[in-house]
Amino acid sequence: MAHTVEKIGGTSMSRIDELRDTLIIGGRKEKDYYGRVFVVSAFGGITNLLLEHKKSGEPGVYAAFVNDQTGHGWHDRLDTVATAMTEAHHKVLDNSADLERADAFVQDRILGARNCLIDLQRLCSYGHFRLSEHMSQIRELLSGLGEAHSAFVTTLLLQRSGVNARFVDLSGWRDEGNVSLEERIREGMNGVDPATEMPIVTGYAQCEEGLMNEFDRGYSEVTFSRLAALTGASEAIIHKEFHLSSADPALVGADAVRKLGRTNYDVADQLSNLGMEAIHPKAAKTLRRAAVPLRVTNAFEPDDPGTLIDDQPAEAAGVEIVTGLDLYALELFEQDMVGVKGYDAAILEVLTRHGVRIVSKVSNANTITHYVDSSLKVLRRVEKDLKDRYPSAVISSRSIAMASVVGRDLAGLSVLTRGLQAIADAGHEAIGATQGPRNVDVQFIVDRDALNPVIVALHRALSERPRPKLSRAA
Numbered sequence: 001m002a003h004t005v006e007k008i009g010g011t012s013m014s015r016i017d018e019l020r021d022t023l024i025i026g027g028r029k030e031k032d033y034y035g036r037v038f039v040v041s042a043f044g045g046i047t048n049l050l051l052e053h054k055k056s057g058e059p060g061v062y063a064a065f066v067n068d069q070t071g072h073g074w075h076d077r078l079d080t081v082a083t084a085m086t087e088a089h090h091k092v093l094d095n096s097a098d099l100e101r102a103d104a105f106v107q108d109r110i111l112g113a114r115n116c117l118i119d120l121q122r123l124c125s126y127g128h129f130r131l132s133e134h135m136s137q138i139r140e141l142l143s144g145l146g147e148a149h150s151a152f153v154t155t156l157l158l159q160r161s162g163v164n165a166r167f168v169d170l171s172g173w174r175d176e177g178n179v180s181l182e183e184r185i186r187e188g189m190n191g192v193d194p195a196t197e198m199p200i201v202t203g204y205a206q207c208e209e210g211l212m213n214e215f216d217r218g219y220s221e222v223t224f225s226r227l228a229a230l231t232g233a234s235e236a237i238i239h240k241e242f243h244l245s246s247a248d249p250a251l252v253g254a255d256a257v258r259k260l261g262r263t264n265y266d267v268a269d270q271l272s273n274l275g276m277e278a279i280h281p282k283a284a285k286t287l288r289r290a291a292v293p294l295r296v297t298n299a300f301e302p303d304d305p306g307t308l309i310d311d312q313p314a315e316a317a318g319v320e321i322v323t324g325l326d327l328y329a330l331e332l333f334e335q336d337m338v339g340v341k342g343y344d345a346a347i348l349e350v351l352t353r354h355g356v357r358i359v360s361k362v363s364n365a366n367t368i369t370h371y372v373d374s375s376l377k378v379l380r381r382v383e384k385d386l387k388d389r390y391p392s393a394v395i396s397s398r399s400i401a402m403a404s405v406v407g408r409d410l411a412g413l414s415v416l417t418r419g420l421q422a423i424a425d426a427g428h429e430a431i432g433a434t435q436g437p438r439n440v441d442v443q444f445i446v447d448r449d450a451l452n453p454v455i456v457a458l459h460r461a462l463s464e465r466p467r468p469k470l471s472r473a474a
Helices: 016-024 046-050 061-067 073-092 096-123 135-160 181-189 211-230 265-273 281-289 343-353 376-389 415-425 448-462
Strands: 004-008 036-040 165-168 198-202 235-240 262-264 294-298 307-310 321-333 357-363 367-373 394-406 432-435 441-446
Touching (some): 004 211, 016 073, 036 211, 046 061, 046 073, 073 135, 096 135, 135 165, 135 198, 135 211, 198 211, 211 235, 211 281, 262 265, 265 281, 265 307, 321 343, 321 448, 343 357, 394 448, 415 448, 441 448
Parallel strands (some): 004 235, 036 198
Antiparallel strands (some): 321 367, 321 394, 432 441
16 A cells, blocks of 8 residues: 655644644545644744754753752753643643643653753763763754654644554663664654554654754654655655745735645755745755655645656746745955955855855856855954964954745756846845746845845736736726
């Protein structure tokens, strides 16, 4: 029996009881429940409490523990996690026996994590041991709590509804020894028959590679893609709270956007580069190599097929998405740069060392400008290092934004010319513009406060159907 591997994100997980009645069961007959493997994220907000808030940086258990090695503030934050987990499953479960089991699950996992951190704290009070050597393991341990909880609760919910659901815990809880990610997945799926049962799999998988070292908060998509590839899924499906659309409906208007319907992994990579991830680029690479197509759907519109992403080129040229991102322009000007090699490599080494993500770059005879996704605080350190290396250079950074027009094939559409005209017609100015020879994206650099109106103008000029002119009454 062909099967799909499907992922549900954290925000959607908080409404898993609704998804049970629509996406998972809906109008299906019992024999049609199966052939679907679900990979779940933690309930919304739980991972922020376990690690740190993804946007604000407010410390969670992990940040409190590693930043205050002798204090006990992390205990209170772990209590907060336990309360939040309990509240999350009390919102979606209604059977008293299921609630009792879920409560006990949370108590067991929280107690286990607390004892582990206490033991580690005690161990590191001796000079022979350093907490810094265990930080990645701590982060992995805490991350796994959220996904294990949501997968366990989802399994209870579905079993109560008559689905033969199975909890597949890849978090390595109390397991002995490390195994590779592939071994962890194969071990977890051993004996599971998707044709007769519905596996509910944790988005976090403990393995010797250490998923968080490379992917940090994107680990669940890596687990999801590897599971789909290893089990030979017919499709990998990500259920979001929205459709992949030609622009942000809240920005350009819900009546102006259109669902993509079909695109390819090349476009998905461009979106990832702009911080608008349809899927983590490493996860996309796994699916592409395994020839597993990806589908992105709106979880709350289960009858809509969503957008299919595969490796096929476009049948015709067309603009697919207009989006944008706030960035900084890091500029190094050196009058004597022309004809001298090594500047590019030196700048790249400094940016890499400080963990700065490069989105795009332009250069001329004596200036190299990187458009980067970073904080100003980190950029100040970069500037200092570059100034130490090139004392006669002028190094500066400024806040800018990048609006990008993306499509599988933009050839022959004059996107660069028409885009610059649309920006000018809207009363704004492009600081810079770039189009590569592959014709998959065109980038417009603008002042940061102009980004939103520029996106609206570009979308209207390049993606929307011409609006009919109203005839005047005689």
